[in-house]
Every structure is written in C-alpha cells, then in structure tokens.
Amino acid sequence: MKKKIFAGAVTLLSVAVLAACSNSEGKDIVTMKGNTITVNEFYDQVKNNGAAQQVLLQMTIKEVFGEKYGKNVTDKEVNEAFDKMKTAYGTSFAQVLAQSGLTEETYKDQIRTNKLVEYAVKKAAEKELTDENYKAAFENYTPEVTAQIIKIDSEDKAKEVLEKTKAEGADFSQIAKENSTDTATKDKGGEIKFDSSSTDVPDAVKKAAFALEENSVSDLVTVQNSQYSASYYIVKLVKKSEKSSNWKDYKDNLKKIIVAQKENDTSFIQSVVAQELKEANIKVKDDAFQSLFAQYIETTGSSSSASSSEASSNATSSSDSAESSSAAESSSTEASSSAAE
Numbered sequence: 001m002k003k004k005i006f007a008g009a010v011t012l013l014s015v016a017v018l019a020a021c022s023n024s025e026g027k028d029i030v031t032m033k034g035n036t037i038t039v040n041e042f043y044d045q046v047k048n049n050g051a052a053q054q055v056l057l058q059m060t061i062k063e064v065f066g067e068k069y070g071k072n073v074t075d076k077e078v079n080e081a082f083d084k085m086k087t088a089y090g091t092s093f094a095q096v097l098a099q100s101g102l103t104e105e106t107y108k109d110q111i112r113t114n115k116l117v118e119y120a121v122k123k124a125a126e127k128e129l130t131d132e133n134y135k136a137a138f139e140n141y142t143p144e145v146t147a148q149i150i151k152i153d154s155e156d157k158a159k160e161v162l163e164k165t166k167a168e169g170a171d172f173s174q175i176a177k178e179n180s181t182d183t184a185t186k187d188k189g190g191e192i193k194f195d196s197s198s199t200d201v202p203d204a205v206k207k208a209a210f211a212l213e214e215n216s217v218s219d220l221v222t223v224q225n226s227q228y229s230a231s232y233y234i235v236k237l238v239k240k241s242e243k244s245s246n247w248k249d250y251k252d253n254l255k256k257i258i259v260a261q262k263e264n265d266t267s268f269i270q271s272v273v274a275q276e277l278k279e280a281n282i283k284v285k286d287d288a289f290q291s292l293f294a295q296y297i298e299t300t301g302s303s304s305s306a307s308s309s310e311a312s313s314n315a316t317s318s319s320d321s322a323e324s325s326s327a328a329e330s331s332s333t334e335a336s337s338s339a340a341e
Contacts, residue, residue: 047288057292058113061273064280065116073115081111117273118263124272125262129255137254137261138247141196146239147209148172148190149201151182151231158220158232165217165234172217172236181231191238197253199260205233212237270295 030037046052082104086093097107150165150172152158161179165172173189180186184200194201196210208218218235225231247254262268274296284293 047286053289053292056289058110060277060282060293061117062109062113064276064282065113065120067280068276069116069119072119073112077115078108078112081115082108117269120276121263121269121272122259124275125259125268128258128262133258134247134251134254137257138250141243141247141250141254141257142206142210143241143243143250144193144195145209145237145241146191146193148176148236148238149182149185149192149205150176150180150190150234151185152179152234153181153229153231155220155222155230155232158234162220162234165236190236195253197256197260202233205235208233208235209237210240214239 027039028036029039029042089096097103100107102110150161152161157179161175164170164175173191176190177186180190182190185192192201194206194209196206198206202223204221204223208221212218212235214237216237218233221233221235223231223233244250277293277296282293282297284290284297
C-alpha cells in the first residue's frame with residue numbers, strides 16, 4: 001500500500017472562499033426563490049471549519065516563506081517531487097488528487113510551500129552545530145561497517161532463507177544473489193557499507209548489524225513498510241571499524257545526524273515557523289482565527305492553542321515524506337512531512 005501523500009489537503013471550495021472573500025463582500029454566490037447566500041454569509045459559516053482554517057494557515061506560510069526563501073526553491077525541484085509522486089501512484093494519481101480536493105497545480109503549490117519550510121528548517125538546524133551538540137551526537141555514533149543484507153518480502157520465505165544462511169558452509173553472497181529483492185545490493189552479494197548517519201538503510205537493519213560480531217548472521221529483522229506490509233532482512237556483518245576517541249574525525253557525518261534530528265523534531269519545526277511569522281509581523285484580524293495562530297504568535301483576544309505536533313504537521317504537510325519523505329521525502333522531503341511530505 002502506497003504512503004498517503006496528501007494529508008494536508010483541503011477542499012478547493014474553502015480555498016476559493018477564503019482567498020476571495022475580502023474583495024467580494026456582499027456578492028451573491030447562490031440565489032433561490034425568496035433568498036440568497038452571499039460570500040460573507042458563507043465565509044461566516046466556513047471560517048470555523050478546521051479544514052478551512054488550515055487553508056488560511058498554509059496561505060499565510062506560503063506568503064511569508066515565499067517572500068524570504070522563494071529564490072531557494074526552484075521549479076525544477078517542485079516538478080521533480082511532483083513527477084516522483086505521480087509515477088508512484090500511476091493511473092490512480094488523478095483520482096487521489098481529486099479525492100484530496102487538489103488539482104495538479106494546487107498540489108504543486110503545496111509541494112512548493114513544504115519545500116520552503118524545509119529550507120528554512122534546515123537553515124535553522126545548521127545553527128545548532130555547536131561543539132556541545134557534536135559531542136552529544138558522537139556518544140551514540142557508530143562508524144562505518146561493511147555488511148551483507150538479504151531483503152525478502154515474504155515472511156515464510158525469509159524464514160527458509162534464514163535457515164540456509166545459518167547452515168554450515170553457507171555461501172551468503174550466493175544466497176543473496178538468488179533470493180534478495182534489494183536491487184541495489186543483490187548483484188553484489190548483498191554487500192553494503194553504512195554508519196549510523198546513513199539514511200539508505202532502515203534503522204532496524206543498522207541496529208541489528210551494529211550488534212553483531214564480524215562474520216556472524218542476524219536473526220530475521222522485520223521492517224514495517226506500512227500498516228499492511230513489511231519486509232524481512234537477514235544481515236551478516238563482514239567488517240566493523242574501531243571508533244576513534246576524537247569526535248572531529250566524524251564531523252561531517254555527525255553534522256548529518258544533528259540536522260536530520262532537528263528536521264524531524266516537530267517542536268523545532270514549529271519554533272522555526274513561529275519565528276518567521278513573528279518577523280513578518282502577522283496580525284490576525286478575525287477572532288475566529290485567533291487560536292489557529294496563537295500556537296505561533298501572540299494574538300489579541302481569548303484563544304487556546306492547538307497541540308504542537310498537530311500544528312507542525314499541518315503547517316508543513318509530511319511526507320513522507322512526498323518523503324514524508326519525506327519527502328520530504330519526506331520531507332526532507334519532501335518536509336519533514338511536512339516539513340516534508
């Protein structure tokens with residue numbers, strides 16, 4: 001099952017109303033015998049709707065971050081992220097967009113907003129590269145190891161293959177070539193190198209490898225891909241490096257760890273959004289939106305703030321990814337999921 005990428009989507013109708021209400025006061029949008037419904041009347045109804053409020057928040061973030069960081073997010077980046085998701089969803093992409101109340105253009109707009117926030121968060125995270133944080137990251141850092149992995153998508157088959165790898169005289173490389181579904185490593189007998197900062201190996205696989213002695217094989221490692229699917233890994237540790245006592249020997253890798261931690265910290269993401277909105281001198285003119293913005297900036301009137309995690313997620317949409325990823329991707333990718341999708 002593919003990861004859902006449109007968690008931050010809202011109805012286009014709400015977008016249109018909130019965007020247009022200021023210059024359409026009193027305009028009729030529906031007429032009937034004996035009555036009419038005006039833009040103002042409709043606005044008064046929808047402005048308290050949670051989805052509509054998130055539209056306003058996203059519109060505000062887009063304007064603020066676009067003004068400051070717009071030149072740092074290119075059309076090429078946005079189109080590449082869009083094409084990646086379009087390919088992933090295949091023929092169902094248009095249907096998923098429609099169900100989420102999005103068109104291709106409004107989805108691209110959402111991607112751009114996420115990437116603007118991702119850029120700002122990464123920029124802020126790099127200010128956290130102090131000696132103290134480097135040393136803290138070093139405490140939990142494991143230097144590069146060489147390992148072999150076998151990835152299998154069926155648990156029953158994975159158990160059978162595990163028995164083969166643990167048999168006396170087993171050729172792990174050949175077994176990987178014949179059984180692994182990991183296209184990046186299977187032709188090399190499953191060989192791969194990584195340290196604890198690597199992002200191309202699941203955390204559970206890294207943890208299993210780091211716990212092994214050289215030339216030993218792990219038990220089955222389960223990696224949950226989604227609520228409905230999992231992959232199963234068998235790991236053999238080939239070689240491990242002795243850890244230096246000087247954190248500066250690993251400074252580049254430790255930087256990746258520190259920045260990645262901040263990019264996935266919802267409280268940190270929210271603090272970045274809050275700082276940017278404060279610097280933009282945001283003023284909330286309608287009491288209906290006081291609580292929505294109170295989580296980021298001081299507003300007038302009585303209001304209660306929403307939870308930090310919900311605020312960060314809605315502000316940056318993840319990602320999953322896109323990466324979410326992301327995205328990210330993410331979040332990064334695609335945002336921090338929303339600082340990435």
